[in-house]
Amino acid sequence: MGKKTWIEVIQEQSAIRPDKVIFTFLRDIDGEDSRLTFRELEQKMGSIGAHLAQGGATGERVLILLEPSMNYILAFLGCLHAKAIAVPAYPPSMKKQYGRLLNIIQDAQAKYAITSQAIYEKLKDWTKEETPDLNWILIEELPLITSAVHSFDWRADDIAFLQYTSGSTGNPKGVILNHTHLIENGNRMIERWGIHEDAKMVSWLPPYHDMGLIGTILTPILAGAEAIMMTPYHFVQRPIRWLQALSDYRAEISVSPNFGFDLCVDRVKIEQRDQLDLSNWRVAVNGSEPVRPETLRKFATYFAPVGFKEEALYPGYGIAEMTLMISGGDWRKNPVYKHFDSILLEQGQAKVVVSNHPHARELVGNGQGVYDHDVIIVDPETHVQLSDGLVGEIWLRGPCVSLGYWKKEEATKQAFHAYTKDTKEGPFLRTGDQGFYWEDELYINARIKDLIIINGRNFAPQDIEWEIERVHAGIRKNSIAAFSIDHTGAERLVVVSELENRLLKEVENPKQMLSNMIRRVISQTYHIPVYDIVFIKRGTILKTSSGKIQRQSIKKAYMNNELERIGAANRDKR
Known part of the structure; x- marks a missing residue:
């Protein structure tokens, strides 16, 4: 398309199709769905941008700390309009996440933060102690319509935002992305996924994650398509909601990490499935984490009776340092x-x-x-x-x-x-x-960095985790970490796993039973012993904001005896 900046993209889309709905945000439980046309998007983006510029935010890093919502999108685009550098983040839900947020604030040298009244009330004591110089802006107080006009010499090489990496192998780092990066990568997704102006896309991905922000918010704007959105919580609570939206809106394109497809197969009941019509879904992108062949086949088989076609499955590879998308195939092929x-x-x-x-x-x-x-x-x-x-x-x-x-x-x-x-x-x-x-x-x-090297052999940790996951239903899916440690001069395999206790109630001595099963399958499959198996409470395994297992952080916690092990140590005495 040859566009210069995101401001120009939105201005031109607003001129061409002012009354077209670009975003529909589905309500969680209470309230109404919210919608935004291209004209409204341009107006509200400009109003927020003018307010930020008047407050001195131009050229500064602005933290965005909001729940996934229409306001998140507007805050982000308002930063771009003000020539501020956006720093997308997510509100910490527990104390252990405060450290990552502080790292981002300090690393970015953020001067401003856009948040909601509710989030600020939760964080105000902490921020007065840890970040006293951060200027907080409440989204409720930002004018969404204003007569003030701020026009800048927006440039394609202006830094648009800092995309902080997931930190799956270390502390998060701010990837510098300018307008050109975003438009160039967006055009490549438009080409590979076959996005057109009449297309509808459905997403539950968080806007602070690169696949959610770039793949399912910015790219639809570039294509002139329509994006139907819901919160990650809305999806995880009841995965049928994602598929129901695809069915109701006759959407063509949607994106999810591998675990999202697994969740649908595991938790969407047959009677729920049979009410769907997925025949219009032609691009089901699976990315952001290793794509498992078995996941693809199970999903295609389970949802085939309601029109889902295997050729719609679209494995892709991407990282933040490349903006988002690196590779993908032809959307018309299996x-x-x-x-x-x-x-x-x-x-x-x-x-x-x-x-x-x-x-x-x-x-x-x-x-x-x-x-x-x-x-x-x-x-x-x-x-x-x-x-x-x-x-x-x-x-x-x-x-x-x-x-x-x-x-x-x-x-x-x-x-x-x-x-x-x-x-x-x-x-x-x-x-x-x-x-x-x-x-x-x-x-x-x-x-x-995650490769497990034992006796001169290289093992991919996700393969070992996959084998363990299939041992018993009592081992929680997508909640296992395998890594190696140096013990008495040799590399030894350690496994950390959450348990599904509700599926183990009838089992006598379940941890010993599962340990024996894990050791047996790893020995039979890879011919290596498991030195230690650590069972931990549900919801405590360390993950990134996008759901990736933080193996290096878990290994560090293990070495420092910081994991809250359930039961006695389960080490191989040999």
Whole structure:
């Protein structure tokens, strides 16, 4: 489309289709659904922007600390209008989340924060102690319609916002994204997902997460499409609500991490499912966390009776440092599944095997890199580019790659300024993800930092977690962490897991039973012992705001004896 800035995008959409509804926000329980047209979006964005500019926010970092809502969208776009740098965040629901919020405020050097009266009342004692210089702006007091007009020389290279990484392998870092990054990546999603101006998209993703903000809020604006939204809580409480919205609005496109698809299969009852019509859903993007082939097949099979088509499933790969989307396939084709020899994968080589091969490991392809970008596989040690079928680190180059990390010169240099040793090409972004190409399809193996290396063999933690998850219904899904520790000079496997106690009431000595089952399946599958198994309370395993397991943080808590273990220690004495 060749747009310069998001302000121009919205102004032009408002001129072309002023009365078209761009956002519909579905109520949780009480109240009414709220809607916003392009004209209203432009007016309210400008009003908030004018107020922020009058208050001195231009050029400053502005924290957005609101519940997912229409106000969140308006606050974010108001920051862009005022030429402030938005810092999306989420209100902490428990004390242990305050530390992350403080890290973001201090790292971004935020001067202003937009929040609600309710959130401010909850945080005011804490913020007076920890962030006394932060200027709080209540969303209820912001004028949504004003005659004040502030016009700036908006530029494509203006920093739009800092997207703080999930922190799944370390402290969150602020990824610097400008208007060009957002528009370039949005155009690539429009092309890959086939988004058009008459399309409807449904989302439950949080607006403080890159996939929610960029993929399901900004991209519909760019395409002139309509976005129907609900809160993550609304979805998690009753997953049928997501599918019901897709059915009711005859929506074509929706996006979710892998666990969202699992949740629907597990918790949507047959009688609920049979009231749906999912025949219009043609792009079901699965991204943000490892995509499991079994999840895709189960979802397609379970919802086929109500019109869902397997070719709608769309595995994708993306990270904040690349704005969002890195790769994806043709939305009109089925996902690509392949079985690979897991032993050879550990050794850095991909080889397709039959499904009943004793070492078969099934992976799903993540398509091809988006246009005008180089997505290559490189040996992380030698920095030599690898050919297809060899496993290495995924490196990226192109217009969607971020400028780097906010105020972190050394980390930016290490991640964003890599050059291949053999061809001297660069600079490339090092993703920290391990993957390979097979028949022009990109496959993701694991986060390099999370790899478990025992007896010279490399194990992807999500594979071990997946095997454990299937041991018994009493082990809570998406709530397991596997990692290795150095014990008496050797690497040992540790497993931390939450339990579904309601499914273990009739079991005598359930923790011992589950421990024995876990040790048996890991020994049979991977031929390695489990040194320690730690069962913890439901809801206490550390996750990012987008639901990713924070293995490194959990490992640190384990090493510092900070995990609240249920029952006695369960270590292998050998």
